[in-house]
Amino acid sequence: MGLWQRFLGLFSKDIAMDLGTANTLLYTRAGGIVVNEPSVVALDAQTREVLAVGHEAKRACGRTPGRIRTVRPMRDGVVADFDVASLMIISFIRKAIGRLGLVKPSMLICVPRGITQVEKKAVIDAALAAGAVKVSLIEEPMAAAIGAGLPVTEPKGSLIADIGGGTSEVAVITLAAVSASQSLRTAGDRMNELVLRMLRERYRLDVGENTAERIKIAIGSAMPVPGLEDMQVAGKDLVAGVPRTFTVKAEDVREALAEPVEEIAGAVMRTLERTPPELAADIYSNGFCLAGGGALLRGLAELLCERTKLRVFLAEDPLTAVLRGTAKAMLNRQAFQDVFIA
Numbered sequence: 001m002g003l004w005q006r007f008l009g010l011f012s013k014d015i016a017m018d019l020g021t022a023n024t025l026l027y028t029r030a031g032g033i034v035v036n037e038p039s040v041v042a043l044d045a046q047t048r049e050v051l052a053v054g055h056e057a058k059r060a061c062g063r064t065p066g067r068i069r070t071v072r073p074m075r076d077g078v079v080a081d082f083d084v085a086s087l088m089i090i091s092f093i094r095k096a097i098g099r100l101g102l103v104k105p106s107m108l109i110c111v112p113r114g115i116t117q118v119e120k121k122a123v124i125d126a127a128l129a130a131g132a133v134k135v136s137l138i139e140e141p142m143a144a145a146i147g148a149g150l151p152v153t154e155p156k157g158s159l160i161a162d163i164g165g166g167t168s169e170v171a172v173i174t175l176a177a178v179s180a181s182q183s184l185r186t187a188g189d190r191m192n193e194l195v196l197r198m199l200r201e202r203y204r205l206d207v208g209e210n211t212a213e214r215i216k217i218a219i220g221s222a223m224p225v226p227g228l229e230d231m232q233v234a235g236k237d238l239v240a241g242v243p244r245t246f247t248v249k250a251e252d253v254r255e256a257l258a259e260p261v262e263e264i265a266g267a268v269m270r271t272l273e274r275t276p277p278e279l280a281a282d283i284y285s286n287g288f289c290l291a292g293g294g295a296l297l298r299g300l301a302e303l304l305c306e307r308t309k310l311r312v313f314l315a316e317d318p319l320t321a322v323l324r325g326t327a328k329a330m331l332n333r334q335a336f337q338d339v340f341i342a
């Protein structure tokens, strides 16, 4: 990049955004990754005034008095609450580039591959309502593959599995297009839900969503992992109705996660079955890549390796891979022109 372009870039208000179910990340040329926060908004239930967004709002989840509501405007990877999603995007854009002046940002936003036209329009409209002048979209598995450094524009088959909060997406990519894919609305959120349910049923212990997620991250696994310790968890005893701590076994958490883990493995297998033979040969020699926060689940890469008999590797920093790929496509529009969707 020339010096002059770089100089102009400092004034460019272009934003790349990974509008995720669990986390939203924004990138600008001048600042790099400027926002990396949970997709959560805390609102006054009566006035609809935004009280907090991101980390601060997530910390408040399950801890707010009646008047304050915490909302996750993205569910299953799509816009579930349009107004709150727009408010959240406005607030993150402000964090990224300050108040909107005369220059309005154009945005490249990554969306799950499995979403409908109506859902795509909702994302675009939310960004326009938040002040963007121009919005283009890129599909999440494509962005993840670019972020992971896979050779997406070459005539070579690459397989990527992006396991987020709301969606898991598996895709075989070649020549900047998806050749075979599967989208599931089963990912990290579903895992949290199942941990929560297991605690209620097996321990008679009630905890909030944040605690269920902490347990999953601390001692969850996709297959038996040596040395995983049990965890002390505080919550509400459902029998006595009072606060108590329980010792939660890693094995119980693993069992609770078995169903979504199997679904993800099934999606990888089905994608491989639908992969044309030449591309399958490429994947056989190169293995495949995992991205998204769910890729960090202990033992998941090993389990997928066992099932597929292929080499499985993690993208560098799986939680930012999608945003880094989106940003790379935004900064190299020429090279990646075929990956944008209308």
Ligand SMILES: Nc1ncnc2c1ncn2[C@@H]1O[C@H](COP(=O)(O)OP(=O)(O)OP(=O)(O)O)[C@@H](O)[C@H]1O
Pocket (backbone or CB within 6 Å): 019, 020, 021, 022, 023, 024, 076, 077, 078, 140, 163, 164, 165, 166, 167, 168, 187, 188, 189, 213, 216, 217, 220, 291, 292, 293, 294, 295, 296, 297, 298, 318, 319
């Ligand atoms: N170490 C970990 N082990 C297991 N799960 C993890 C770990 N770290 C993060 N996660 C999970 O990853 C998920 C978030 O991942 P990510 O930020 O990629 O999702 P997202 O992009 O917001 O969602 P989507 O792509 O579905 O819209 C959460 O469910 C979180 O609990």
Ligand SMILES: [Mg+2]
Pocket (backbone or CB within 6 Å): 018, 020, 021, 140, 164, 165, 292, 322
């Ligand atoms: Mg994601």
